[in-house]
Amino acid sequence: MTTALASKKSEPGRGVSQWALAWRRLKKNKVAIAGLGVVGLFALFAAFDGWPFVLTRNDHGLFAIYPPECIPPACAGGTLSTNAPPSLSHPFGTDSYGYDVYSEIVYGTRAAFVIGLGATGFALAIAVFIGLAAGYFGGWLDNLLMRLTEVFLVIPFFLLLLVFLQIIIKFSPSATGGLWLVVFIIGAFSWPGAARIIRGEVLRVREFEYIAASRQIGASASRILFRHLFPNVLHIIIVLATLQIAASVLTEAAVSFLGFGAPNSYTWGQLMNIAASYINQAWWAITFPAVFLTLFVMGFNLLGNGLRDALDPRLRE
Amino acid sequence: MSVLKYVLRRSLYLIPVFFGITLLVFTIERLAGDPVQLYTALNPHINEAQRQALRQYLGLDQPIQNQYFTWLSELFTLNLGYSYSSGLVSTLIAEKVWATLELQLIGLALSLLIAIPIGILSARKRYSLLDVTITNSSLIGTSIPVFFLGVAFILIFGYYLHWFPSGGFQSTLPSQYPYGSLVLDLLWHLTLPSAVYALALLAPVVLLVRSSMLEVLRQDFILAARASGLSERTVIYKHALRNALIPIVTYVGLYFGGLLAGAPVTETVFNWPGIGAQFVVSTTQLDFPVIQAIVVLITLMTLIANLITDVTYAYIDPRIRLE
Amino acid sequence: MYSDPILRVEGLRTHFYTFAGVVKAVDGVGLYVNSGETLGLVGESGSGKTVTAQSIMRIVPTPGKIVEGTIEFKGKDLLGLTEAEMRQIRGKEIAYVPQDPTTTLDPVYTVGDQLTEVIMKHQHVSKRYALNKATELLRSVEIADPQIRINQYPHELSGGTKQRVAIARALSCEPSLILADEPTTALDVTIQAQILDLLKALKEKFNIAMVLITHDMGIVADTCDRVTVFYAGQVCETGTAEQVFEKPKHPYTEALLSSVPSLALRKQKLSVIPGNVPNLIQPPSGCRFHPRCSYAKQICVDKDPELESIGDGRFVHCHRWKELELKSAVAS
Numbered sequence: 001m002t003t004a005l006a007s008k009k010s011e012p013g014r015g016v017s018q019w020a021l022a023w024r025r026l027k028k029n030k031v032a033i034a035g036l037g038v039v040g041l042f043a044l045f046a047a048f049d050g051w052p053f054v055l056t057r058n059d060h061g062l063f064a065i066y067p068p069e070c071i072p073p074a075c076a077g078g079t080l081s082t083n084a085p086p087s088l089s090h091p092f093g094t095d096s097y098g099y100d101v102y103s104e105i106v107y108g109t110r111a112a113f114v115i116g117l118g119a120t121g122f123a124l125a126i127a128v129f130i131g132l133a134a135g136y137f138g139g140w141l142d143n144l145l146m147r148l149t150e151v152f153l154v155i156p157f158f159l160l161l162l163v164f165l166q167i168i169i170k171f172s173p174s175a176t177g178g179l180w181l182v183v184f185i186i187g188a189f190s191w192p193g194a195a196r197i198i199r200g201e202v203l204r205v206r207e208f209e210y211i212a213a214s215r216q217i218g219a220s221a222s223r224i225l226f227r228h229l230f231p232n233v234l235h236i237i238i239v240l241a242t243l244q245i246a247a248s249v250l251t252e253a254a255v256s257f258l259g260f261g262a263p264n265s266y267t268w269g270q271l272m273n274i275a276a277s278y279i280n281q282a283w284w285a286i287t288f289p290a291v292f293l294t295l296f297v298m299g300f301n302l303l304g305n306g307l308r309d310a311l312d313p314r315l316r317e
Numbered sequence: 318m319s320v321l322k323y324v325l326r327r328s329l330y331l332i333p334v335f336f337g338i339t340l341l342v343f344t345i346e347r348l349a350g351d352p353v354q355l356y357t358a359l360n361p362h363i364n365e366a367q368r369q370a371l372r373q374y375l376g377l378d379q380p381i382q383n384q385y386f387t388w389l390s391e392l393f394t395l396n397l398g399y400s401y402s403s404g405l406v407s408t409l410i411a412e413k414v415w416a417t418l419e420l421q422l423i424g425l426a427l428s429l430l431i432a433i434p435i436g437i438l439s440a441r442k443r444y445s446l447l448d449v450t451i452t453n454s455s456l457i458g459t460s461i462p463v464f465f466l467g468v469a470f471i472l473i474f475g476y477y478l479h480w481f482p483s484g485g486f487q488s489t490l491p492s493q494y495p496y497g498s499l500v501l502d503l504l505w506h507l508t509l510p511s512a513v514y515a516l517a518l519l520a521p522v523v524l525l526v527r528s529s530m531l532e533v534l535r536q537d538f539i540l541a542a543r544a545s546g547l548s549e550r551t552v553i554y555k556h557a558l559r560n561a562l563i564p565i566v567t568y569v570g571l572y573f574g575g576l577l578a579g580a581p582v583t584e585t586v587f588n589w590p591g592i593g594a595q596f597v598v599s600t601t602q603l604d605f606p607v608i609q610a611i612v613v614l615i616t617l618m619t620l621i622a623n624l625i626t627d628v629t630y631a632y633i634d635p636r637i638r639l640e
Numbered sequence: 641m642y643s644d645p646i647l648r649v650e651g652l653r654t655h656f657y658t659f660a661g662v663v664k665a666v667d668g669v670g671l672y673v674n675s676g677e678t679l680g681l682v683g684e685s686g687s688g689k690t691v692t693a694q695s696i697m698r699i700v701p702t703p704g705k706i707v708e709g710t711i712e713f714k715g716k717d718l719l720g721l722t723e724a725e726m727r728q729i730r731g732k733e734i735a736y737v738p739q740d741p742t743t744t745l746d747p748v749y750t751v752g753d754q755l756t757e758v759i760m761k762h763q764h765v766s767k768r769y770a771l772n773k774a775t776e777l778l779r780s781v782e783i784a785d786p787q788i789r790i791n792q793y794p795h796e797l798s799g800g801t802k803q804r805v806a807i808a809r810a811l812s813c814e815p816s817l818i819l820a821d822e823p824t825t826a827l828d829v830t831i832q833a834q835i836l837d838l839l840k841a842l843k844e845k846f847n848i849a850m851v852l853i854t855h856d857m858g859i860v861a862d863t864c865d866r867v868t869v870f871y872a873g874q875v876c877e878t879g880t881a882e883q884v885f886e887k888p889k890h891p892y893t894e895a896l897l898s899s900v901p902s903l904a905l906r907k908q909k910l911s912v913i914p915g916n917v918p919n920l921i922q923p924p925s926g927c928r929f930h931p932r933c934s935y936a937k938q939i940c941v942d943k944d945p946e947l948e949s950i951g952d953g954r955f956v957h958c959h960r961w962k963e964l965e966l967k968s969a970v971a972s
Binding site: 031147150151153154155156157158159160162163166167193246250253254257258259260272276279280283286287290293294295297298301302305 | 333334337338341342453456457459460461462463464465468469472476571574577578579581582585596597600601603608611612615616619620623
Binding site: 535537538540541543544546547548551555556559560633634635636 | 694699701728738757761
């Protein structure tokens with residue numbers, strides 16, 4: 001079993017690399033592929049102004065995108081209509097301010113990716129560092145880091161997030177870096193769970209004979225860590241990353257929904273916050289962002305679960 | 318070792334964790350700046366001398382370590398101080414904490430009561446249409462944001478169908494009680510929020526129960542139990558379930574902490590007078606004594622939930638008691 | 641007492657319906673056991689021995705299904721019984737000792753719990769009576785301090801002790817037949833001998849018939865009265881231990897015997913059967929052993945042989961048994 005893990009590259013004519021195997025297993029999991037498809041579509045949606053729906057830009061064609069802060073008739077012509085139901089000029093209707101819900105959703109998609117990738121990147125960077133250190137070095141360092149992790153895990157970070165954001169909002173309402181602050185805080189509190197799991201993987205992998213063998217031939221700790229341990233915990237990092245993206249976006253949505261969102265940003269949560277009070281008159285303004293949010297989160301969740309099954313080392317042939 | 322000794326050991330261990338948390342909370346809060354400054358910044362009628370007096374009154378001119386220890390000792394005597402706006406903090410919390418506990422615990426119980434049988438059913442009838450339906454609905458269910466679910470439920474069941482009140486803990490007038498009964502009124506109001514809570518936890522638990530049961534059912538001792546002629550009910554509920562419960566207990570324990578921290582959202586959506594909703598209000602006002610107290614309280618509740626999880630764990634699985 | 645054989649299996653086919661295809665794990669197996677006798681089932685891993693035992697008890701795990709065949713126990717057709725009736729037989733008349741002692745006991749219940757639940761289920765007695773009986777059982781399988789052990793959990797016991805507990809559980813309701821699936825494979829060599837001796841002694845004392853599954857020819861020679869050789873889900877030959885070992889009639893048996901390492905053959909290379917274990921989803925045509933058989937002819941490729949009775953209680957599954965003069969590498 002251990003030797004199977006030693007090489008990632010396929011030798012010519014001899015078997016196939018682990019990643020190719022995992023990809024094959026993933027392809028068989030239809031639900032996971034659906035997740036991947038959803039994520040892909042969202043990526044295109046964000047990158048190309050609402051592709052595949054967009055037909056024209058800054059026009060009044062179907063699925064046109066209005067620039068941010070744009071309310072007709074002040075910009076792009078047309079007439080002001082608040083809480084208007086879905087129609088040809090506003091496929092998802094407008095909200096109480098007169099914003100085109102569809103355009104807002106597109107901006108929301110971009111914000112979602114920023115939040116998801118940013119917070120996850122930050123959280124996982126910390127988690128990998130701590131997980132590897134605790135798992136590999138053990139002893140007092142492990143103890144210390146794990147106690148720290150437990151303290152962080154117990155803290156209701158959602159509550160603290162609200163407090164932080166409120167302070168920021170109150171004292172610099174024009175802060176354009178608002179969204180990045182949210183990203184930073186979410187990332188700063190999301191690492192404990194991942195760190196524990198990574199540490200678990202490190203503990204499991206470090207017992208493999210070839211690690212001991214490397215140590216015996218005198219490889220330095222950092223070499224072992226980077227060349228041997230890290231690639232073998234990579235699979236779990238990938239899974240954790242996809243799931244964390246979903247979780248981060250969901251957290252930000254909850255925060256914004258309560259009204260603590262970063263100023264000057266357009267996230268789905270904020271859309272829902274504005275639309276909540278008018279839910280009776282304009283259900284579309286809250287429902288469409290919610291649907292997109294659900295689909296986004298679901299895509300990453302399904303993909304993450306599928307990756308977890310596909311990359312599970314116990315299933316390695 | 319016995320379960321009791323294990324419990325004692327784990328509780329001892331919580332103490333440093335608790336201190337760590339109080340320290341962290343205190344630090345974060347103070348990092349935000351001078352509370353008086355924050356609270357009164359936008360009020361033009363207060364001048365600096367008054368602010369200084371306020372600081373002295375609140376003990377904020379003491380060196381920071383003294384402030385921490387004063388706060389800590391006050392915590393232990395349950396003297397939670399005065400809210401900047403609403404009187405005694407302890408009274409405020411005492412009024413509201415029961416509402417939160419009620420919702421949390423009932424939601425949790427409901428969720429487990431429904432999820433476990435469904436998960437078992439799904440595992441026993443693997444690959445059947447029922448299983449596939451349950452699994453896929455649960456996968457979707459894990460992604461729906463709780464607050465949207467709450468809002469949707471209120472809209473559908475509250476506004477459109479008028480089956481349940483759209484929020485609140487209790488009707489304002491006794492004449493509105495269903496059949497004139499207070500108990501029924503409370504239950505009527507409890508239905509929608511606890512249903513949403515239960516649903517939020519349901520999907521991941523069903524999936525977990527199912528996968529855990531599938532793992533366990535593959536084990537040799539299940540085959541051996543069947544080979545001994547034990548009834549299917551005994552095999553599933555006595556042997557398989559108890560073994561499958563172990564990862565479930567861990568997960569529920571973790572998740573419960575998360576749910577607790579999410580109380581502000583659900584309580585705000587449903588206008589539920591608990592400490593979560595209070596937290597949102599107090600945070601908007603930057604009313605620090607209340608904020609601190611609620612954070613510590615919720616942390617404490619999470620710690621207790623973790624302890625209960627650990628204890629349950631040790632009770633279910635005798636192997637754990639050796640650690 | 642019933643007239644022999646106590647167990648008779650004929651034409652058994654058990655298939656597994658997996659995503660990869662239909663695995664024909666057992667495809668035409670026939671065997672019989674007389675009361676008080678030990679029948680050894682020998683063969684490589686994956687040859688269908690365990691699935692046969694599971695089929696007899698009808699505990700084949702999904703996606704397996706018994707497709708065809710006759711299984712007669714004490715004259716009763718087991719395949720025709722309802723599940724409830726089958727449960728009366730399992731653990732009470734036919735008992736199963738699974739392979740790996742570390743996983744056959746439920747880790748969250750005490751030894752006593754697991755023994756008494758079986759006793760109480762089949763004999764409708766009080767818990768106290770069952771507990772006493774269980775303690776006695778532990779004593780009879782040579783476990784020291786049974787009254788302490790009975791309240792312990794599986795993880796507190798050694799592998800050998802766990803296996804004794806599993807045997808005790810199998811014996812608890814005085815079955816007439818025990819199916820022991822590689823009872824010693826997972827144990828240290830020194831313990832192996834003890835467990836085998838224990839089984840032999842118990843068998844004699846209570847006159848229990850036993851089907852012993854193993855891939856170790858040495859155990860067969862030592863413990864079994866008769867032996868059935870398995871290959872790729874089918875029976876190759878059946879006979880008494882002496883008959884099969886001294887005068888094998890099937891090429892596979894000959895090859896198996898010659899691959900047993902022996903001190904006497906120290907200077908020679910270990911002989912190996914060429915080729916690989918066949919894919920049971922698409923087994924070879926005709927006789928399944930033909931790709932690896934040094935005596936194969938065209939008929940072996942075309943037609944699957946019958947399991948013929950050749951008198952004296954011997955059965956052979958080979959077209960060429962009459963012509964072949966097979967040598968036994970272990971004949972005394």
